[in-house]
Structures are given as structure tokens and as C-alpha cells.
Amino acid sequence: MPIEFHGTTVIAVSRNGKVAIAGDGQITLGATIMKKGAVKVRRMRDSSVLAGFAGSTADAMTLFDKFEAKLEHYRGNITRAAVELAKDWRTDKILRRLEALLIVADREHMFVISGSGDVIEPEDGIASIGSGGPYALSAAKMLLKHTGLEARAIAEEAIKTAAEICIYTNDKITVEELA
Numbered sequence: 001m002p003i004e005f006h007g008t009t010v011i012a013v014s015r016n017g018k019v020a021i022a023g024d025g026q027i028t029l030g031a032t033i034m035k036k037g038a039v040k041v042r043r044m045r046d047s048s049v050l051a052g053f054a055g056s057t058a059d060a061m062t063l064f065d066k067f068e069a070k071l072e073h074y075r076g077n078i079t080r081a082a083v084e085l086a087k088d089w090r091t092d093k094i095l096r097r098l099e100a101l102l103i104v105a106d107r108e109h110m111f112v113i114s115g116s117g118d119v120i121e122p123e124d125g126i127a128s129i130g131s132g133g134p135y136a137l138s139a140a141k142m143l144l145k146h147t148g149l150e151a152r153a154i155a156e157e158a159i160k161t162a163a164e165i166c167i168y169t170n171d172k173i174t175v176e177e178l179a
Contacts, residue, residue, distance in 0.1 A: 008023070008024070008026075008027075008040060008053070008054040008055065008129070008130035008131060008132075008168070008169075009023065009024045009054070009128070009129075009130040009131060009132030009133055009135075009136050009159055009162045009163075009166065009168075009169040010022070010023040010024075010040055010041065010052035010053065010054055010103055010128065010129050010130055010133070011023075011052075011103075011126070011127070011128040011129075011133070011136040011137065011140055011155050011158050011159060011162075012050070012052065012103045012105050012110050012126065012127045012128070012155070013125065013126050013140055013144070013151040013152075013154045013155045013158070014105065014110055014125035014126070014151060015125065015144065015149075015150060015151040015154065016150065016151070017107065017179075018150060018151040018152070018177060018178065018179050019050060019105045019106070019107055019110065019151055019177065019178045020050075020150075020151040020152040020154070020155040020156075020175055020176065020177040020178075021041045021050040021051070021052045021103060021105060021155065021175070021176055021177075022041065022052075022152075022155035022156055022158070022159045022173055022174065022175040022176075023038075023039070023040030023041045023052050023053075023159070023173070023174050024040070024132065024159050024162070024163060024169045024170050024171065024172060024173060025037040025038045025039070025040075025170055025172030025173070025174065026038070026168060026169060026170040026172070027057065028168055033170075036170055036172050037172050038057070039174045040052050040053055040054075040060075040174065041174050041175070041176045042064065042176065043176055044064075044067070044068045044071060044104075045068070045071045045072070045076050047178075048076060048106055048107075048178070049071060049076070049078055049104060049105070049106045050104070050105050050106075050176045050177075050178060051064055051067060051102060051103065051104045051105075052102070052103045052129070053100050053101065053102055053103075053129075054100060054101045054129040054130035054131075054133070055099050055100030055101055055130075056098070056099045056100055059098035059099050059100040060100040060102070062095075062098060063085070063089070063098060063100055063102055063113075064102070066085055066088065066089075066095070067081060067082075067085050067102065067104060067113075070082075070084050070085050076106075078104060078105075078106045078108075078109050078111070079109055079111075081104075082104060082111045082113050082119045083119050085102075085113060086113050086114070086115075086117050086118065086119045087117070089113070089114075089115045089117075090115060090116060090117040095115070096115055098115055099115070100115075101113070101114050101129045101130075102129075103127050103128075103129055105127075105178070106178065107178050109121060110122060110125065110127055111127075112127050112129060124141070124144070125144070126140045126141060126144060128140065128158070130168075130169075131166055131168040131169065132159075132162030132163070132165070132166035132168060132169030133162075135161060135162035135165045135166055135169075136158040136159055136161065136162040136169075137158070138161075139157060139158040139161035139162065140154050140155065140157075140158040143157055143158065151177065152175055152177045155175055156173055156175055159171070159173050160173070
């Protein structure tokens with residue numbers, strides 16, 4: 001069964017040595033808004049790593065915990081932690097049933113991690129997931145290309161743009177930034 005990302009938009013943007021991850025606050029169940037102010041982003045590893053999720057909330061919280069444990073085990077090496085989480089997620093009988101996607105980032109790297117074993121590092125310093133992800137990604141790409149806005153402002157504006165288009169995205173935005 002494919003993952004339904006309704007009610008989730010998360011975007012990560014890197015610019016000028018700063019990284020921001022923003023998430024909207026909407027959680028839906030079918031066609032019903034269940035919550036407007038959910039927090040889908042968090043800081044990890046003494047605030048040196050940011051993470052955001054799309055998909056099932058309980059599954060994402062489990063994956064956040066697993067990723068954070070990998071970060072500790074590999075002493076903050078985000079690349080190794082991402083790869084090892086993806087391997088476990090794909091091969092473990094229980095973990096592979098989890099339905100979510102993660103974006104993780106530090107000042108040097110950004111990855112989208114999936115349960116199918118994907119660990120994707122975007123080429124342009126922008127990654128987006130969730131139902132409004134494509135809209136936020138498009139907005140962020142244009143803002144990065146045509147403005148001097150910082151990472152945080154680009155991430156916020158991208159979520160606002162997605163909220164204007166995607167019925168599963170709202171403008172109750174949470175942003176975390178590494179400056």
C-alpha cells in the first residue's frame with residue numbers, strides 16, 4: 001500500500017552556510033483536519049542536526065528515535081547514520097512496515113530517507129516531502145534562484161505557497177534553523 005502524505009509538507013533549504021527545515025502544522029485523517037498545529041520538525045544531536053517528517057506520525061516518531069540513535073552511534077556522522085537507518089528500515093521486518101519519509105540535515109549535508117532504502121542528497125540544497133512537497137519545492141527553487149532571501153525565509157515562504165495550493169497543507173509553520 002502506498003504511503004499517504006496527506007496533511008504534511010516539509011521542506012529543507014540550505015543557503016549561505018545556513019540550513020532551515022520548515023513544516024506545516026496540518027494533520028488529516030482522510031478528508032478531515034484532525035490538528036492544525038502539529039510540529040513536524042525537530043533538532044537532534046545537541047542541536048547540530050535538523051529532521052522533519054512526512055507520513056504517519058507514530059511511524060515518524062519511531063524513525064526519529066532510530067535516526068537519533070544512529071547519529072549517536074556514529075558520533076554525529078549524518079551520512080553514515082542516514083545510510084544505516086535506511087538499511088535497517090528496509091531489512092527489518094517491523095521497521096519496513098513504517099510509512100513515513102524523513103528529511104535530515106546538518107550544515108554540510110541534507111538527505112531524504114525512505115523505507116525503500118533511498119538516501120537521496122539533493123544537488124541544489126533543497127529537499128521537500130509530503131503532499132505539498134512539490135509545490136513547496138517549486139517555490140523554494142524560484143526563491144533561491146531569484147532572490148537574496150536566507151534559508152529560513154525561503155523555507156517559510158515555500159510552505160506558505162504550498163498552503164495556498166495544497167488542501168492538505170496549512171500555514172501554521174514550524175521552522176528550525178542551523179546558523
